[in-house]
Amino acid sequence: xxxxxxxxxxxxxxxxxxxxxxxxxxxxxxxxxxxxxxxxxxxxxxxxxxxxxxxxxxxxxxxxx
Numbered sequence: 001x002x003x004x005x006x007x008x009x010x011x012x013x014x015x016x017x018x019x020x021x022x023x024x025x026x027x028x029x030x031x032x033x034x035x036x037x038x039x040x041x042x043x044x045x046x047x048x049x050x051x052x053x054x055x056x057x058x059x060x061x062x063x064x065x
Contacts (some may be wrong), residue, residue: 031039
């Protein structure tokens with residue numbers, strides 16, 4: 001009876017999966033830890049600009065009434 005997966009192919013599959021997993025972990029680490037502060041700062045600035053825009057619209061609408 002032959003083995004369904006030969007040991008060499010199994011080793012290649014395991015190494016490939018480990019390499020993909022490592023690449024994903026490294027990418028997530030870079031996004032969260034290294035670039036996380038910059039992304040958070042940009043998001044906060046965008047939210048403040050949006051809130052300011054809506055506040056100005058609300059004030060001008062109130063002034064007209």
